Amino acid sequence: MTSPDPDLIVRIAARGDGVTADGRHVALSAPGDRLRTDGSIEAGPHHVTPPCRHFPQCGGCQLQHLSDEAFTDYVRDRVAGALAGQGLSAQEVAAPYVSPPHSRRRAGLRALRLGKRIQFGFSEQGSHKLIDLRECPVLDPRLFALVAPLRALFATMLPDRQPGEADLTLVDQGVDVVLSGLRVDGLAQTEALLDFARENQLARLILIDDDAPMTIWEPEPVTVRFADVLTGYPPRAFLQATEDGEAALVAEVRQALGGAAMVADLFAGLGTFALSVANDVPGRKVYAAEAARDLVMALRAGGNRLPGRIFPEHRDLFRRPLTPAELNRFDAVVLDPPRAGAREQVAQIAASQVPLIVYVSCNPASFARDAVMLAEAGYRIERVKPVGQFRWSTHVELVATFRR
CATH class of the missing domain: 3.40.50.150 (Vaccinia Virus protein VP39)
Incomplete structure (x- = not known):
C-alpha cells in the first residue's frame, strides 16, 4: 500500500485553511492542490478563479477559491467533523x-471618511481596515444597489475620521436601513435623509443617534413573513x-x-x-x-x-x-x-x-x-x-x- 503524497491538500479545516496529508495548514488552498517545496501552490481540479475582485482581502468570504463541489463537501465535513471530534x-x-450567489438578504457595512475620500464596505480579513466595496457576488442585488447611494450619503454626513455603519435587511416592503455615525444637525440634512429614502424606495430608514433609534422614514409598517404569516420586524432583529x-x-x-x-x-x-x-x-x-x-x-x-x-x-x-x-x-x-x-x-x-x-x-x-x-x-x-x-x-x- 502506497503512502499518500504528503504535499497533497486533502481537506479544508474549520477555519478555511487547506490541510496536507501530513497535517500542514496552507492558506488559500483547495483539495487536490499540491504544496511545492518553495511554499507556492500547484492548483488542482477544485481550485477555481475567485468570482470577486476583493477576495481574499474582504472579510466576507474565505473560500471563493473552492469549486462548488469542494465547498459543498466542506459544508458536510464541517458538521460531520465536529461530531466526530466529540466521539x-x-x-x-x-x-x-x-x-x-447573490442571495444574502442582510448585511452590516462600515463607512469611514478620510478628508474627501470615503470608504464603504466590509472589513478586511482579521483587520479593521475597510474594503471599499465595488462588487459583491454574495449580496442580493437589491442590497448591493444601495452601496453607491450610501457611499455618497456618508460622504456628506459622516464626520472626518469617524466610523459609520449601515445595516441592511430585505423585508416585505423592500430594504430596511439602519444608519449610525452620521451627523444630522438641522432641517436640511433631515430632508436630505427623507429624499434619500424616497429616491431609493426604502421600506424604512432609521438613524441611531446617541444609541437612541429614530425612525426617519416608514411609509407603511415593516413586516416579514413566515409561511404566509405576517409579523412586524423590529430594527436589526435576527x-x-x-x-x-x-x-x-x-x-x-x-x-x-x-x-x-x-x-x-x-x-x-x-x-x-x-x-x-x-x-x-x-x-x-x-x-x-x-x-x-x-x-x-x-x-x-x-x-x-x-x-x-x-x-x-x-x-x-x-x-x-x-x-x-x-x-x-x-x-x-x-x-x-x-x-x-x-x-x-x-x-x-x-x-x-x-x-x-x-x-x-x-x-x-x-x-x-x-x-x-x-x-x-x-x-x-x-x-x-x-x-x-x-x-x-x-x-x-x-x-x-x-x-x-
Missing part, C-alpha cells in the same frame, strides 16, 4: 444545502441570512416534527419555526420562548393570526431554562440557540422524557458539545442536515434530529 456520529448525514436557506432549515424542522401535536420552540426569535410549522398539523400548539422583549411582542402579534396555536413567553433560557417537568408536556422540542449553544437548557432536556429534539445550530462546534449531553442521556442522532447559507464562508449551519 459522535449521525445515522444519516443528509446532502448539504448551499445557498446560491433573520436567517438567505430566504432559501431559511426555507431549507424550516423544511428539515417540519420533516423532523412529523405529526407532533405539542411543540416547544426555544430561542424562538421572531417565530421563524414557530409560525412556519404551527399550522402544519390539525390541533398543533406551539409554545415559543424568547428572551428579547421586542421579538416576543412581534411574535405575539404574528401568532394572533393563528388563534389558539402560538403561545409566546418572554423568558431567558440561559438564566431560567425549562425544567424537565415543564418539558415533559411536549411531544417535541425545537431549539435554535445563539452561537455559544444552549448548555443550560440542554442539560434540562437531557433529564426530561421528551421523545424528539430538533436542534438548529449556527455553530457545529457548540452543537457537538451539547449533543454529547443528549447522547449520554440516551438520545441518538437520527439525521443531520448541513446548510451553507453563507456562501464561500466558513460559517455553517445545521438541523439535527434526536430521538430516544
Whole structure:
C-alpha cells in the first residue's frame, strides 16, 4: 500500500485553511492542490478563479477559491467533523444545502471618511481596515444597489475620521436601513435623509443617534413573513441570512416534527419555526420562548393570526431554562440557540422524557458539545442536515434530529 503524497491538500479545516496529508495548514488552498517545496501552490481540479475582485482581502468570504463541489463537501465535513471530534456520529448525514450567489438578504457595512475620500464596505480579513466595496457576488442585488447611494450619503454626513455603519435587511416592503455615525444637525440634512429614502424606495430608514433609534422614514409598517404569516420586524432583529436557506432549515424542522401535536420552540426569535410549522398539523400548539422583549411582542402579534396555536413567553433560557417537568408536556422540542449553544437548557432536556429534539445550530462546534449531553442521556442522532447559507464562508449551519 502506497503512502499518500504528503504535499497533497486533502481537506479544508474549520477555519478555511487547506490541510496536507501530513497535517500542514496552507492558506488559500483547495483539495487536490499540491504544496511545492518553495511554499507556492500547484492548483488542482477544485481550485477555481475567485468570482470577486476583493477576495481574499474582504472579510466576507474565505473560500471563493473552492469549486462548488469542494465547498459543498466542506459544508458536510464541517458538521460531520465536529461530531466526530466529540466521539459522535449521525445515522444519516443528509446532502448539504448551499445557498446560491447573490442571495444574502442582510448585511452590516462600515463607512469611514478620510478628508474627501470615503470608504464603504466590509472589513478586511482579521483587520479593521475597510474594503471599499465595488462588487459583491454574495449580496442580493437589491442590497448591493444601495452601496453607491450610501457611499455618497456618508460622504456628506459622516464626520472626518469617524466610523459609520449601515445595516441592511430585505423585508416585505423592500430594504430596511439602519444608519449610525452620521451627523444630522438641522432641517436640511433631515430632508436630505427623507429624499434619500424616497429616491431609493426604502421600506424604512432609521438613524441611531446617541444609541437612541429614530425612525426617519416608514411609509407603511415593516413586516416579514413566515409561511404566509405576517409579523412586524423590529430594527436589526435576527433573520436567517438567505430566504432559501431559511426555507431549507424550516423544511428539515417540519420533516423532523412529523405529526407532533405539542411543540416547544426555544430561542424562538421572531417565530421563524414557530409560525412556519404551527399550522402544519390539525390541533398543533406551539409554545415559543424568547428572551428579547421586542421579538416576543412581534411574535405575539404574528401568532394572533393563528388563534389558539402560538403561545409566546418572554423568558431567558440561559438564566431560567425549562425544567424537565415543564418539558415533559411536549411531544417535541425545537431549539435554535445563539452561537455559544444552549448548555443550560440542554442539560434540562437531557433529564426530561421528551421523545424528539430538533436542534438548529449556527455553530457545529457548540452543537457537538451539547449533543454529547443528549447522547449520554440516551438520545441518538437520527439525521443531520448541513446548510451553507453563507456562501464561500466558513460559517455553517445545521438541523439535527434526536430521538430516544
